[in-house]
Amino acid sequence: MNNLLIVGSVAFDAIETPFGKTDKILGGAGTFIGLSAANFDIKSNIISVIGGDFPEKHLKLLQNHGVDTSGIEIKKDEKTFFWSGKYRNDMNTRDTLVTELNVLENFDPKVSEEYQNADVLMLGNLSPTVQSSVIDQMKVRPKLIVMDTMNFWMDIMLSELKNTISKVDVLTINDEEARQLSGEYSLVVAAQKILKMGPKYLIIKKGEHGALLFDKDNTFFAPALPLKEVFDPTGAGDTFAGGFCGYLTCTNDFSFNNMKNGIIAGSALASFTVEKFGTERIENLDKEEFYERIQEFIDLVAFDYPTK
């Protein structure tokens, strides 16, 4: 069974949407990635850091989904990372209300020996120097390194970010970030520029407009499922990344063609996440409904144009 190593925040979120609001609930990139990847037959481990205020039940939840949490360091006298945000009516824009870095401020991830030869490494959105330090600790170069990041790091640590990007196989960013990173408006031109920075593959996430996968020669587009209601988009991007990595780790095939399936898997899982607050929906997902949703994606784009 292949092994996925996840590095990412395990945290608290408080979310306000036009549909309601939550108190501090379970959140964090590492959490969503882990729960999403758990839908595949793999071994997965999270490297993260939490404070003494983090409830045992949340760790249990991850463990019950088969995620090894022994790499989550607990700093008893400190507090867990906390983010709070409010979504506007269109659900596409959100305002950050609170960001308390807490334990993340001095996060110095240690990759214990048993994780140092993971097959796949997924770097959730964190400081590029933290991401880089994890790559450098790997004893054997993973078969695939996937990295998420965001505009924040482009604003304040661009050269460190570019250094980290040069070491990974797959970079996942959204459309605005692709434009910022490349200085190009056209996503096709942006993609080719970014691929020259090192990664062999680029995934551009367009939210409700789907996702694009590029390599030097090929482009694949996966739609997002048109939904009656988007209840809470928090964690959708991380769920997508978790599904992508989980699928690839499980199938052990890192070709462009198989990455397409990884993107469909990730998109299907993300379409569940947005149906409820936080992790609520993907905590309770059975294989049957997952396969049904995959089938919805197949049906959504299938056509049979009579070519010559």
Add this chain to the structure above:
Amino acid sequence: MNNLLIVGSVAFDAIETPFGKTDKILGGAGTFIGLSAANFDIKSNIISVIGGDFPEKHLKLLQNHGVDTSGIEIKKDEKTFFWSGKYRNDMNTRDTLVTELNVLENFDPKVSEEYQNADVLMLGNLSPTVQSSVIDQMKVRPKLIVMDTMNFWMDIMLSELKNTISKVDVLTINDEEARQLSGEYSLVVAAQKILKMGPKYLIIKKGEHGALLFDKDNTFFAPALPLKEVFDPTGAGDTFAGGFCGYLTCTNDFSFNNMKNGIIAGSALASFTVEKFGTERIENLDKEEFYERIQEFIDLVAFDYPTK
């Protein structure tokens, strides 16, 4: 050979984009629809009105593409409809600089007897009362009536618009218009509301984000081709509609499944239109490059997820 009747403006456009600007060039919904539909083996006729200032060469161009222009009334002492617009840097928003209705102000389309039993009727964006009057003149109900419209008519003639919508089979509008017409933000919910207004099918055009086809039970999504450069988006929506109608008229199959192919055909043709100013690109299109582009659409979304 099946017959497509097109009602729409034949006009002048003057366009400014970040890449350059044009003088008065050939434009109009009827023009783009006609040139696009001409890529299929059909008979097509345009009903429109032009002024004495309209150059013969533009009519010749349509005729050379096999479009019958005898339904285009020439008002010698009046001037042709003229629109001028300027695109912003993102190419998604544009400001109208000039709108001179001229001959369109009192456009009273007459459907001559030979056109009154067209197989397919395409109503380009015009006043809903004008569109309605054409439907009422048809001797035999066409196998398919497709109607385009825009937010302008929702603002000033909503009840007439709803009346016309209730008479057609396929309505094509963009995402913002679907939201305005339905009062719903979710496009899935909006679509179901709009379908209750009468049309059996709804196409929601999302520009660079593709297009959605809905009927009561099914949804199909077609991406737009990711392009290196969008040079001039003018006429893309009409080219799309022309390709859709041309394909369906030619294949004489008006099922949901065949409409998917119509949408792919329309999307492929629209992807050419935006490559140059006005009609320049689709005036000079050969079958080979059209089929190549269809293949690009097939490759763009194709995946083979291993289902149980």
